[in-house]
Amino acid sequence: MTVMGTARPAGRPRSERAEKAIVDATLDLIGEGTSVSELSIEAVAARAGVGKTTIYRRWANKEELVGDALATLKAPLPVVEGRTVREDLVAYLDVMRQDTLTLRTRCIMNIAMSEPDRHPNLYERFHKTAIEPRRAAMRAVLERGVATGELRPDLDIELAIGMLSGTMLWYTKGAAHNNTPLADDLAARIVDEALRGFLSR
Amino acid sequence: MTVMGTARPAGRPRSERAEKAIVDATLDLIGEGTSVSELSIEAVAARAGVGKTTIYRRWANKEELVGDALATLKAPLPVVEGRTVREDLVAYLDVMRQDTLTLRTRCIMNIAMSEPDRHPNLYERFHKTAIEPRRAAMRAVLERGVATGELRPDLDIELAIGMLSGTMLWYTKGAAHNNTPLADDLAARIVDEALRGFLSR
Amino acid sequence: MTVMGTARPAGRPRSERAEKAIVDATLDLIGEGTSVSELSIEAVAARAGVGKTTIYRRWANKEELVGDALATLKAPLPVVEGRTVREDLVAYLDVMRQDTLTLRTRCIMNIAMSEPDRHPNLYERFHKTAIEPRRAAMRAVLERGVATGELRPDLDIELAIGMLSGTMLWYTKGAAHNNTPLADDLAARIVDEALRGFLSR
Amino acid sequence: MTVMGTARPAGRPRSERAEKAIVDATLDLIGEGTSVSELSIEAVAARAGVGKTTIYRRWANKEELVGDALATLKAPLPVVEGRTVREDLVAYLDVMRQDTLTLRTRCIMNIAMSEPDRHPNLYERFHKTAIEPRRAAMRAVLERGVATGELRPDLDIELAIGMLSGTMLWYTKGAAHNNTPLADDLAARIVDEALRGFLSR
DNA sequence: TCCTAAGCGAGACGGTACGTCAAGTCTTAAA
DNA sequence: TTTAAGACTTGACGTACCGTCTCGCTTAGGA
The missing domain is CATH 1.10.10.60 (Homeodomain-like)
Structure with a gap:
C-alpha cells in the first residue's frame, strides 16, 4: 500500500x-x-x-x-527599516544602483526589460517577482511617511514611486550606455531632490 | 571621357x-x-x-x-515657449505621452531603446537625434526657471531632467505593458509633484 | 542445493x-x-x-x-509424392505461387530476400529454414526422375532447380510489382516448357 | 530582345x-x-x-x-547480333553475369531491386531503363528464332524470357550471398539446358 | 516469512539525422 | 555598374528514434 x-x-x-x-x-x-x-x-x-x-x-x-x-537568481528583497523615510528610500534606490554594478545582473535586467512585447511572459514574470515587491516595499515606506506626517498628506503615492524608480532607471539606462558607474551618492541626491521639490520655497 | x-x-x-x-x-x-x-x-x-x-x-x-x-521618421521637436516654467515642462512631457499613443511610434521607441548593448549604434543614433535635443530643450527651460528665480538656485538641473523624463518613461513602460493609455493630465501631475516636493512644508 | x-x-x-x-x-x-x-x-x-x-x-x-x-511462421514443407516427376514439380512450384497470394507471406518474403547484404544473418536463416528444404525436396524429385529414366541422364540437376525456382521467382517479383495475381496454371506452364525445351525437335 | x-x-x-x-x-x-x-x-x-x-x-x-x-551509370545495352539464337542468348545472359563482377554494379542492383514496395519509383525507373530494354532485346532474339524455325513455333516467348532471366537472377542472388563468382560458362549452360529441355528425348 | 535476484513497464538520458528556414555571399543576364 | 533573381554554404530549428540507464514494482526460489 x-x-x-x-x-x-x-x-x-x-x-x-x-x-x-x-x-x-x-x-x-x-x-x-x-x-x-x-x-x-x-x-x-x-x-x-x-x-x-x-x-x-x-x-x-x-x-x-x-x-x-x-x-533562480531572484535576489532577496533588502529589508531596510531605517529611522526616517528618507533613509529608507535612499536604501531602496541604492540597491537598484548596486544591481547595475555586477555584469550578470546588468545582463539579466537588460534581457528581462528589453523586449516586453517580444517576450511578454518573460517580462511578466520579471515584473511579478522583481519589480512588484520592490514597488510594494517602497509604497509601504511612503505610506508610513504620510502617516507620520513626514510627507504631504495629499501626496500621490503611486506617482512618487514612479518618480523615484523612474529616475533611477533613467540613470541606469544612461550608465549602461556610457559604461560609466553611477555616482555613489546618486540615490541620496534623487531622494533629496524629490522630497524638497524644485520650487524656490 | x-x-x-x-x-x-x-x-x-x-x-x-x-x-x-x-x-x-x-x-x-x-x-x-x-x-x-x-x-x-x-x-x-x-x-x-x-x-x-x-x-x-x-x-x-x-x-x-x-x-x-x-x-526618416524623426518627428520635429515641438517648440513650446510658454509663459511659465511649469507650462513648458508640462508641454514637453505631454509630447512624450502623446508619442505613446500611435502604434508606430511605440514600436519605434521599443526598438530604439530595447537593446542598447545589442545594437549600440542604433541606440547612439536615436540618442543623438531624438533624446539629446529634447533633453537640451528641457535644460533650457529649467535654466530659464533658475534664472528667473522661479526654481531653486541650487537645483541640480541634470538630475531634474532625469526625474521628469525618467518618470514619464517609467509610466510609458508600464502603459506599454498593460496596454492602457496614459492619463491626459499625467504630465501636469508629474511636473507639479516634482516642483513642489514630497515634504509636508 | x-x-x-x-x-x-x-x-x-x-x-x-x-x-x-x-x-x-x-x-x-x-x-x-x-x-x-x-x-x-x-x-x-x-x-x-x-x-x-x-x-x-x-x-x-x-x-x-x-x-x-x-x-515462428515457418510454413510446413508440403509433402507431395505424385505419380510423375511433372506432377511433383508442378506441385512444388504451385506452393511458391500460392505463397504470394497472402499479404503476410508476400511481406515476409520481401523482407527476407530484400537485403541480403544488409541483413546477412536474416537471409541466412531464411535460406536455411525455407529455401534449402524446398531445394532439397525438388532435388529429390529430379534425381528420382533421372533414376526412372523420365529425365535425361546428363541433366544438370542444380541448374534445373535454378531454372524452375528462378523462373517462378522472376514471376513473383513481377507480380509483386504489378500487384497482379499469378495465373493458376503458371506452375504447369513453367514445368512443361522446362521439360520440353525450346528447340523445334 | x-x-x-x-x-x-x-x-x-x-x-x-x-x-x-x-x-x-x-x-x-x-x-x-x-x-x-x-x-x-x-x-x-x-x-x-x-x-x-x-x-x-x-x-x-x-x-x-x-x-x-x-x-548516370546506365550501362549501354550490348548489341549482339550473332549467327544463331543460341549465341545471342548466351551473349545477353553473359552480360548479366559480368554485371555481377563489379562491386558497384552489384550494389546498384541490390539497391534497385531490393525494396520495390519501399521505393516503388526507384524500382519503376530501374525497370524502365534497365530491365525492359534487355527484355525487349531478348524477345527479339526469341521471335527471330521462332521465325527462322530454330525454335518451336508454339514457344511461349514471355515465359522463355522469364526462364532465362530468372535463372540467371537466381544464380546472381546466390552468388551475392556466397560471395563466389559465377562460373564462366554459366550462361551457356543455362541456354543449352533451356533449349534442349529436361526430358530424355 | 523474509531475502535475494532478476524481470517488468515507464520513461529520462546523450546522441544522430531529419527536413525547413533564414543568414549573408556569389553569379548570372538584362538594364 | 547596378538591377532582380536566385543559387550558394552555414548553422539553428524542433522532431523522431536510437540504444542505454535508472526508477519502483513484481515474481519467483531458497533461507
Whole structure:
C-alpha cells in the first residue's frame, strides 16, 4: 500500500544534474552577453553537455527556459527599516544602483526589460517577482511617511514611486550606455531632490 | 571621357525607387511589431520587391538599415515657449505621452531603446537625434526657471531632467505593458509633484 | 542445493506473454508493410505494450528479432509424392505461387530476400529454414526422375532447380510489382516448357 | 530582345559542379555498401562538400536522388547480333553475369531491386531503363528464332524470357550471398539446358 | 516469512539525422 | 555598374528514434 498524495510518476526521474547544468549554461551564455534572440538551444545543450531533447522535454520554448533560469537568481528583497523615510528610500534606490554594478545582473535586467512585447511572459514574470515587491516595499515606506506626517498628506503615492524608480532607471539606462558607474551618492541626491521639490520655497 | 567635378559614377545609377521601397518595407515590418532581431533581410527584400543584394549593397547590416529607416521618421521637436516654467515642462512631457499613443511610434521607441548593448549604434543614433535635443530643450527651460528665480538656485538641473523624463518613461513602460493609455493630465501631475516636493512644508 | 542440469536461473523468469506480444507486434508491423529498416524498436515496444528494455534484453538487434519473428511462421514443407516427376514439380512450384497470394507471406518474403547484404544473418536463416528444404525436396524429385529414366541422364540437376525456382521467382517479383495475381496454371506452364525445351525437335 | 524558346531562368544558374559532386558522393556511398535506408542526406552533403539545401533544392527525397544517381551509370545495352539464337542468348545472359563482377554494379542492383514496395519509383525507373530494354532485346532474339524455325513455333516467348532471366537472377542472388563468382560458362549452360529441355528425348 | 535476484513497464538520458528556414555571399543576364 | 533573381554554404530549428540507464514494482526460489 502506498501513501497517497503526490505519487512519484513512473519511469526514471528527471536528472537534477541535467536541469542544473542547463540552467547554469543558460545563465552563463546570457552573462556573456547573448541576447534572448541570439541564445540558441543548441548552444545551451552543448555547453551543458546535454541532449537537446532533455531541454525540450522540460521547457516548451526559449522564453520559459530563460524565465526559469533568471528566476533562480531572484535576489532577496533588502529589508531596510531605517529611522526616517528618507533613509529608507535612499536604501531602496541604492540597491537598484548596486544591481547595475555586477555584469550578470546588468545582463539579466537588460534581457528581462528589453523586449516586453517580444517576450511578454518573460517580462511578466520579471515584473511579478522583481519589480512588484520592490514597488510594494517602497509604497509601504511612503505610506508610513504620510502617516507620520513626514510627507504631504495629499501626496500621490503611486506617482512618487514612479518618480523615484523612474529616475533611477533613467540613470541606469544612461550608465549602461556610457559604461560609466553611477555616482555613489546618486540615490541620496534623487531622494533629496524629490522630497524638497524644485520650487524656490 | 567624363566631365570633371562631381563626376556621375559609371554604370547604372542606383534606383531611388528601390531605396524607398526598402525603407518603407522596413518601417512597415517594424510597425507590425517585428523586433530588430526578428526582422529578416529576406522579409524586407520580399516585401519591397527587391533583391537581397540591393539591400546589402547599401547597408552593411540590419542596424544601419533600421537606423536609417527610423531616421526618416524623426518627428520635429515641438517648440513650446510658454509663459511659465511649469507650462513648458508640462508641454514637453505631454509630447512624450502623446508619442505613446500611435502604434508606430511605440514600436519605434521599443526598438530604439530595447537593446542598447545589442545594437549600440542604433541606440547612439536615436540618442543623438531624438533624446539629446529634447533633453537640451528641457535644460533650457529649467535654466530659464533658475534664472528667473522661479526654481531653486541650487537645483541640480541634470538630475531634474532625469526625474521628469525618467518618470514619464517609467509610466510609458508600464502603459506599454498593460496596454492602457496614459492619463491626459499625467504630465501636469508629474511636473507639479516634482516642483513642489514630497515634504509636508 | 539445486537439482543439476538446466538449473533455473535465479530471479523472476522472463514473461512468455511479453515475448509473444513482441513477436506478434513485429509481425503485425511487417505485415502492414514496414520494411526492416523502417521498423522501429520503439514502435514494436509501443504496439506490444512493453518496455524497450524487455526487447533489448532478449534480442541484440532488429535483425535477430525479425529473424525469430519470421521463424515462428515457418510454413510446413508440403509433402507431395505424385505419380510423375511433372506432377511433383508442378506441385512444388504451385506452393511458391500460392505463397504470394497472402499479404503476410508476400511481406515476409520481401523482407527476407530484400537485403541480403544488409541483413546477412536474416537471409541466412531464411535460406536455411525455407529455401534449402524446398531445394532439397525438388532435388529429390529430379534425381528420382533421372533414376526412372523420365529425365535425361546428363541433366544438370542444380541448374534445373535454378531454372524452375528462378523462373517462378522472376514471376513473383513481377507480380509483386504489378500487384497482379499469378495465373493458376503458371506452375504447369513453367514445368512443361522446362521439360520440353525450346528447340523445334 | 531575347531569343524565344527555352528562356534561361532568372538568377544564378545551378552549379553543375555541385550537382556532379552530389551524385558522385551518392554513388560513392552506395558503392561502399550503404543501403538506401541508411543513406543519409547529411552524409551525402558532407561528402560532396555541399549544403543540405543544395540537395533538397534539386531532389525532393532520397529516392529521386538515388534514382538520378543510378541513372548516370546506365550501362549501354550490348548489341549482339550473332549467327544463331543460341549465341545471342548466351551473349545477353553473359552480360548479366559480368554485371555481377563489379562491386558497384552489384550494389546498384541490390539497391534497385531490393525494396520495390519501399521505393516503388526507384524500382519503376530501374525497370524502365534497365530491365525492359534487355527484355525487349531478348524477345527479339526469341521471335527471330521462332521465325527462322530454330525454335518451336508454339514457344511461349514471355515465359522463355522469364526462364532465362530468372535463372540467371537466381544464380546472381546466390552468388551475392556466397560471395563466389559465377562460373564462366554459366550462361551457356543455362541456354543449352533451356533449349534442349529436361526430358530424355 | 523474509531475502535475494532478476524481470517488468515507464520513461529520462546523450546522441544522430531529419527536413525547413533564414543568414549573408556569389553569379548570372538584362538594364 | 547596378538591377532582380536566385543559387550558394552555414548553422539553428524542433522532431523522431536510437540504444542505454535508472526508477519502483513484481515474481519467483531458497533461507
